[in-house]
Amino acid sequence: MTVRAILVIARLNGRIQDSPLQKIMKRNFKIWRGDKNGGQFVDYRTNIEPGMVVLDVLHRIQAESAGDLACRWNCKAGKCGSCSMEINGKPRLSCMTRMNSFKEDETITLQPLKTFPIMRDLVTDVSWNYRQKEKIVPFRPKPRDADGNYRMTRDDVERIQEFRKCIECYLCQDVCHVLRDQGGKDQFVGPRFMIYLASLEMHPLDTADRIPAIRKEYGSGFCNITKCCTEVCPEHINITDNGIIPLKERVVDRYFDPVMWVKRKIFGV
Amino acid sequence: MGEYKIRPYIMTDISEITTFEHDVIIVGAGGAGLRAAIESCHQGLSTGVVCKSLLGKAHTVMAEGGMAAAMGNVDARDNWKIHFRDTMRGGKFLNNWRMAERHAKEAPDRVRELEEWGAVFDRTLSGLISQRNFGGHRYPRLAHVGDRTGLELIRTLQDYAIHQGMKCYMECTALDLLKDGERVSGLVGYFRETGRFVIFKAKAVVFATGGAGKAWQVTSNSWEYTGDGYGMAYEAGADLMDMEFTQFHPTGMVWPPSVRGILVTEGVRGDGGILLNNKGERFMFGYIPPKFAAETADTVEEANRWLAGDKSARRPPELLTRDVVARAINAEVKGGRGSPHGGVFLDIASRVPADVIKKKLPSMYHQFKELAELDITKEPMEVGPTCHYFMGGIRVDPDSQMSTIPGLFACGECSGGMHGANRLGGNSLSDLIVFGRLAGLGAKEYVRSLKNSPRINESQVFSIIKRATSILNREKGTNPYLVHEDLQKVMQDNVGIMRQEEEMKKALIELERIKESVSQVKAEGTSQYNAAWHKALDLRNLLISAEAVTRGALMRQESRGGHARLDYEGERDEWLAYNVVSRKGSDGKMVVEKIKRPEPPEELKKIAYAKIEDLEIGKI
Numbered sequence: 001m002t003v004r005a006i007l008v009i010a011r012l013n014g015r016i017q018d019s020p021l022q023k024i025m026k027r028n029f030k031i032w033r034g035d036k037n038g039g040q041f042v043d044y045r046t047n048i049e050p051g052m053v054v055l056d057v058l059h060r061i062q063a064e065s066a067g068d069l070a071c072r073w074n075c076k077a078g079k080c081g082s083c084s085m086e087i088n089g090k091p092r093l094s095c096m097t098r099m100n101s102f103k104e105d106e107t108i109t110l111q112p113l114k115t116f117p118i119m120r121d122l123v124t125d126v127s128w129n130y131r132q133k134e135k136i137v138p139f140r141p142k143p144r145d146a147d148g149n150y151r152m153t154r155d156d157v158e159r160i161q162e163f164r165k166c167i168e169c170y171l172c173q174d175v176c177h178v179l180r181d182q183g184g185k186d187q188f189v190g191p192r193f194m195i196y197l198a199s200l201e202m203h204p205l206d207t208a209d210r211i212p213a214i215r216k217e218y219g220s221g222f223c224n225i226t227k228c229c230t231e232v233c234p235e236h237i238n239i240t241d242n243g244i245i246p247l248k249e250r251v252v253d254r255y256f257d258p259v260m261w262v263k264r265k266i267f268g269v
Numbered sequence: 270m271g272e273y274k275i276r277p278y279i280m281t282d283i284s285e286i287t288t289f290e291h292d293v294i295i296v297g298a299g300g301a302g303l304r305a306a307i308e309s310c311h312q313g314l315s316t317g318v319v320c321k322s323l324l325g326k327a328h329t330v331m332a333e334g335g336m337a338a339a340m341g342n343v344d345a346r347d348n349w350k351i352h353f354r355d356t357m358r359g360g361k362f363l364n365n366w367r368m369a370e371r372h373a374k375e376a377p378d379r380v381r382e383l384e385e386w387g388a389v390f391d392r393t394l395s396g397l398i399s400q401r402n403f404g405g406h407r408y409p410r411l412a413h414v415g416d417r418t419g420l421e422l423i424r425t426l427q428d429y430a431i432h433q434g435m436k437c438y439m440e441c442t443a444l445d446l447l448k449d450g451e452r453v454s455g456l457v458g459y460f461r462e463t464g465r466f467v468i469f470k471a472k473a474v475v476f477a478t479g480g481a482g483k484a485w486q487v488t489s490n491s492w493e494y495t496g497d498g499y500g501m502a503y504e505a506g507a508d509l510m511d512m513e514f515t516q517f518h519p520t521g522m523v524w525p526p527s528v529r530g531i532l533v534t535e536g537v538r539g540d541g542g543i544l545l546n547n548k549g550e551r552f553m554f555g556y557i558p559p560k561f562a563a564e565t566a567d568t569v570e571e572a573n574r575w576l577a578g579d580k581s582a583r584r585p586p587e588l589l590t591r592d593v594v595a596r597a598i599n600a601e602v603k604g605g606r607g608s609p610h611g612g613v614f615l616d617i618a619s620r621v622p623a624d625v626i627k628k629k630l631p632s633m634y635h636q637f638k639e640l641a642e643l644d645i646t647k648e649p650m651e652v653g654p655t656c657h658y659f660m661g662g663i664r665v666d667p668d669s670q671m672s673t674i675p676g677l678f679a680c681g682e683c684s685g686g687m688h689g690a691n692r693l694g695g696n697s698l699s700d701l702i703v704f705g706r707l708a709g710l711g712a713k714e715y716v717r718s719l720k721n722s723p724r725i726n727e728s729q730v731f732s733i734i735k736r737a738t739s740i741l742n743r744e745k746g747t748n749p750y751l752v753h754e755d756l757q758k759v760m761q762d763n764v765g766i767m768r769q770e771e772e773m774k775k776a777l778i779e780l781e782r783i784k785e786s787v788s789q790v791k792a793e794g795t796s797q798y799n800a801a802w803h804k805a806l807d808l809r810n811l812l813i814s815a816e817a818v819t820r821g822a823l824m825r826q827e828s829r830g831g832h833a834r835l836d837y838e839g840e841r842d843e844w845l846a847y848n849v850v851s852r853k854g855s856d857g858k859m860v861v862e863k864i865k866r867p868e869p870p871e872e873l874k875k876i877a878y879a880k881i882e883d884l885e886i887g888k889i
Contacts, residue, residue, distance in 0.1 A: 035797065051525020053640070063750035067801030068794030072323070074491045077531045077636060079420065080326040096639050119462050120798040127439075130324065130431075138432050139387035150384050151396030157389055161414065164389055164421060168325055203387070 024049050025104065029057065031069070032111040035120045041109070042066075054094040054110065055083050058122075070121035078234060081169030085122050086111045091171040091232050113174040126170055132189045135217065139200055140208040156204040163199035163243055165235045166192065172229035172239060178222045188219035191229035195243035201250070215251045220244070283727050286466050286734075291317040291436070293712045294456065294471040296443045296498065299327030300419075300701030301681025301708070302477030303426035304379075308709025309475075310433040314716060317469060318430075318437045319458055321493050325427045328479055328491050329701065332419025333534035333632065334403055335411030336698035338376035342397040343409040344580075346885045349373040350876045351407050354884065356696060357877040358560070359405040359590045360660070360689025361830045362845060363511070366869040366877075367667035368687040372696070372703050379702040380412050386429040388421055390414055402539040405590040405693040407564075407881065416534050416632045422698055441467065442803065443497060445733045446474065446505040446677065447725055453676035454723035456501070457733045461803060464796025466734050470725055473712040475670075475678040476502060477705065480659035481814035483753075483807075486761040488656040489521055489532040498683035499817065500810025502663045503859075507672045509851045510685040511661030512814070513821030514831040516692055517766050519594035521655025523612035528640045530655040533615065533633060535694045537650075538587040540629050541576050542617035544598070545649065546606035552613075553586035556597035561589060564881070592691045592830050595654040599766050602653065612653030618646055654766055659814075660692055660831055661685040661821070664850060669711030670704055676715060676723070680708035690830025738796075740805045746791030749805035756783050756811060764819050769835040773823045780816050787812055813859075820861040821849040 027048045030041040044061050055073055062069050073083040076095045083094040088102075088109050102108055116124035144150055172191040178184035189197075197214055200206055214220045223244050230239045237243070254260060293309045295302050298320035309316040320327065339352040353373035357364055380398065384390065390412050391399040400409040414421040431437070440461040447455045447468075455470040481496025482488035499509055520533040538544075546552050557565045565586050566572040572585035587594065598613050608614055617626055623646035627634050630645070637643045637650060662685035663672050670678045681701045688696065740746075763776035787809060792802035827841035828834050847863040854860035869877075879889045 049526060051641070052527045056527045062800050063748070063754075067748070067750065067792060068799040070798035070800060074322055074326045074493065075328070075331050076491065077331065077528075078639065079417070079632070080322075080330045080491070082322065082326050098639070123462075123798055125462075126323065130439075133428070134431055138428065141385050141387075144385075148381070149397055150381075152389075152392055153396055154392050154394075157392050161389055164414070164424065165417065167330070167420065168424075199389075200387075203389070205384075 027057075027099070028107040029061070030107060030109045031061070031122070033069070033121050034118070036118050039118075039121075041111075048099050052099045054087055054097040054099065054108070057099065058094065058110070070119070070123045072123050079167060081167035081234075084113055084169045084171050084174065086113060086174075091174045093169055093171070093234050096234055113170070115174045115176070115180045116170075128185060129168070129170055129173060129190075129192065132193050133196065135189070136193060136197060136200070137208050137210050137213065139203065139206055141205045142207050150205055152204045159242075160199045160202050162237055163195040165237055166195060167235060168192065169234060171232045171234065175228045175232050177224075177226060177228070184219070184222055188222035191223070191239045191244065193218065194220065194223065194247060195237060195239050198243040198247055201247065211250055211254050214247055215255060220248050220251055223248070283730060286468055286730070288468040288470055288725075289317060289436075289438070290470040291315045292471065292716050293317070293473045293475060293709075294319060294469045295475045295477060296456070297327070297477035297479065297681070297683070298324055298437065299329035299477060299479060299681065300422050300426060300698060301705040302327070302475070303423070303430050304702045304705025305475045305477055305678075305680055305709040305712070306435045307426065307430050307433055308706045309712055310430075310435050312709065312713040314713060316435045317471070318435055319441050319443055319469065320437065320439055321442050321461075321497075323439050324437050325423055327423060328493060329423045329698075330420045331489065331491065331532060332422070332698050333416040333532065334536040334539065335401055335413030335418045335695050336376070336380060336422065336702070337403070337406060337410045337693065337695035338380045338412055338699055339373060339408075339410060340377045340380065340398065340400065340412070341408075342393055343400045347408040347410060348884070349377075350884050350889065351881070352376070352410065353873070354877050354879065354881075355406050356693060357689070359693040359696075360691055361840060362689065362877065363829065363848070364689030365667050365686035366873050368704070369689075370873055371667065371707070372687060372700060375703045376699040379699065379706065383422065383425050383702065386425050388414075388425040390421070401536065402588065403694045404535050404538065404588045404594070406695065411695040413536070416536050416630050418698060422701070438467075442806065443501060444737055444806065446501050447729050448505060448674075449723035449726065451675055452723055453505075453674060454725055457730055459737065459796075462798055464799065464802070466737070468725060468730060472716045472719055472722060473676045473678060475680065475708045475712055476663060476683050477679070477681045477708070478683045480662075480682045481811060482656045482658070484756060484760045484811050484815040484818070485656035485765075486757040487521065487530040487654075489518055489530055490656070495807035496810045496814030497807070498663060498679060500813040502672060502674070502677065502679065503813050503817070503851075503853055505674055505677065506853060507674045507677060508664040509662065509817050510664035510848050511690075511821070512659070512685075512817040512851060513825050513849060514660035514690050515656060515818060516591055516658040516660060516831045517595040517654040518657035519591055519598050519654055520615055520652035521657075522636075522641065523608070523651050523653045524610040524641060531636070531640070532655065532657070533650060533652050534630070535591070537615060537617050537630060537633060540617070541620045542587065542615050543585070543620060544587055544594070545614040545616055546601045547608055547614075548606060550606075552601055552606070553589070553594065553597060556593060556600075557586050557589065558593060561593075565589065590691055591694065592833070595766060596833060598652070598654055608651040610651055612651040614649040615652045616649035618648055623647075658682060658692055658697065660688040660690060666711075668707065669714060670708040671711055671715065678708045678712055680704040690832060737806060740790055740792050740802055741794075741796060743789070743791050746789040747786045749790050749792060749801050749808060752783060752786045752790055752808060753804060753811070755786065756780075756808070756815060759783065760815050760818075764815075764822060767833050767835050768822050770823065773819050776819050777816070777823070780812065780819065784812060816859055817851045820851055820859060824849050824861055824863065
């Protein structure tokens with residue numbers, strides 16, 4: 001036991017007692033209710049207790065006054081990516097959005113992700129995303145080393161582990177202009193699957209070549225690097241800088257580098 | 270708002286219900302379910318996966334620390350025998366010997382296989398899969414990815430499985446099994462989006478439905494953990510075994526209230542975190558059980574040497590098995606030495622540099638920062654026990670994973686036997702991939718052996734649907750949310766970490782009362798993505814699970830692993846010979862009985878009771 005830890009504990013004992021988290025108050029909410037045939041915002045009012053997140057509020061409203069209010073959730077710890085919705089117009093995980101991040105008199109508006117078709121209330125049909133993943137050429141590993149193991153360096157692994165942190169909450173897909181406003185779902189797989197592609201393409205053991213498909217079927221050219229996806233990522237993945245831009249560069253190297261172009265014309269590779 | 274008028278769901282004709290037919294239906298798409306599905310596909314069987322959530326969201330994502338496999342990448346002294354011995358000792362020797370053996374032997378191959386399917390584990394300096402220390406494991410043994418190993422496991426299995434030919438039915442909840450005579454013929458479920466019922470016709474059904482932690486107030490489990498597999502298997506006549514063994518993970522978050530129960534990985538302690546009471550005392554030194562004394566450090570100095578990598582030093586007491594640590598924390602809090610919010614302090618800030626904490630425990634850093642406004646690189650966390658895992662479950666054959674009902678298989682947390690009285694951290698993820706695969710193989714053997722296809726019995730279908738629709742159709746009734754809270758309170762207050770006869774008897778009376786409420790439960794609204802209806806339907810399974818735990822706990826008059834009795838302290842040798850099994854009696858009431866365990870093979874017994882040095886040098 002260090003002196004420092006004792007001091008920290010003493011401070012913690014004191015601090016928590018008068019934490020601002022303790023206040024209980026009534027708050028107002030507007031929640032979109034309806035299904036694919038239409039709907040409207042409905043007002044709710046309920047008590048907020050210390051430390052609550054938006055998902056807690058939804059559970060409370062379900063138990064108190066709207067038993068059939070539809071919302072998706074699972075882990076309630078920011079690990080599964082189920083409870084995505086638009087909170088005051090911003091795509092967020094409701095389990096990681098703390099009530100004390102809003103002003104005390106602010107009405108909080110909850111609505112479903114705009115980019116995907118509505119199922120009911122706050123739940124949308126995200127099956128389009130599952131179809132995109134199925135389209136992508138899966139991992140194809142090289143053979144193991146003679147002793148039956150694979151070897152990878154820490155640096156190589158860390159680079160793709162960033163992308164593999166993705167919890168598939170699809171907030172990046174929701175906010176992507178190509179998918180959200182430009183009706184580009186037939187042409188572009190979206191940021192989530194660009195970093196999925198990056199995790200495969202940069203995987204030290206992978207042998208498949210997805211560059212032609214990244215350019216054509218997966219539509220890398222549609223992303224115009226506004227970085228909105230990176231901003232909303234709850235896992236703080238550098239989607240644009242570390243994932244999408246390097247893939248765009250690989251496409252450019254392959255198709256638009258004059259030396260490579262001549263080589264391809266002559267040798268057909 | 271015309272959509273919100275009550276529109277009762279009335280069934281008229283079975284031909285209105287869609288039927289999907291597969292050789293094998295797997296219920297649950299966590300690690301075990303997906304591994305079973307992959308195996309079933311590889312064996313050439315038509316495979317359907319039914320899951321309550323979207324694919325890839327299962328509770329497996331919550332697993333943090335890693336998966337245990339004696340690969341010996343970090344300490345070459347490790348081998349399957351030592352992993353087996355650790356598992357048996359952790360499980361207080363109540364484990365199914367054969368399952369613990371297969372698990373220890375097969376886990377390394379299953380982990381390597383994951384790598385072939387794309388998993389990206391943390392590496393050693395030489396580029397191999399790195400392994401970390403964990404409670405109860407003699408050597409660094411957990412293959413891991415920071416503190417998000419479960420996510421890596423499920424994503425790897427998911428991304429691989431979707432290319433193996435399985436059909437996935439997402440957001441579809443299984444209601445009950447269908448039987449043709451004694452054997453399984455499929456099941457009835459409903460799609461959450463529409464509330465439409467669906468029949469799955471299958472030759473074999475594999476349950477990979479997880480546990481039932483949602484029967485307690487403070488739990489690390491997600492909403493899906495409502496004991497569906499236990500409830501459905503029980504109703505169909507299967508045996509549930511060892512249900513009294515519920516693991517309370519020692520370190521769940523305790524503050525703020527809305528996150529109470531969320532897991533704080535054991536990796537914090539594995540990487541050097543220590544537990545302190547409000548006096549700043551490192552109290553775990555006072556709780557070392559005699560059985561582990563020879564292998565546990567008894568001074569701070571020795572514990573520090575171990576952490577620094579001194580191989581001759583013994584392990585710190587914070588890394589004792591979960592049952593021991595959870596009870597110690599409970600005792601500190603009850604003794605008035607707890608933290609302000611009824612937990613104890615977990616300090617890694619003063620032990621490990623901030624950048625190392627962020628690198629090794631990124632999710633924990635993130636979780637506390639965002640949910641509790643606490644920087645774990647600067648301040649200690651407040652933690653306390655949380656209901657985490659069911660060691661018990663559906664009684665299965667250790668090799669085929671088939672239950673006592675022909676054609677019904679179970680794997681992962683919903684099956685019993687592998688972990689005995691207490692599960693070691695890290696043995697769960699390896700359990701999923703070892704026994705998921707075995708369940709797929711078992712299903713294949715069974716399907717191949719069938720002479721004719723089982724038939725669907727329509728009257729069974731109707732009675733299942735009637736039970737479900739009555740919740741929407743009745744005029745008025747109890748509120749499913751309140752009934753659930755009621756049940757959670759009863760279990761939390763009476764069947765928690767420390768148990769005694771009087772409280773458990775009281776719990777049984779309360780459970781009878783709740784049974785009445787459940788039979789009168791009413792969900793307002795339509796069948797379309799109706800949260801109240803979904804919850805109401807889960808209640809029966811939660812209640813069956815809670816009753817099985819309580820009756821088992823009442824019968825077992827000793828304290829062993831995850832089951833601790835104030836009125837029967839300590840392990841009693843006579844109880845080591847028995848498992849407690851519950852099943853549905855002919856009068857519809859739960860029957861509980863002691864069944865004699867089979868004698869272990871001599872060779873395994875020798876390994877389990879061997880001195881560690883003999884196993885290290887290969888003498889045994």
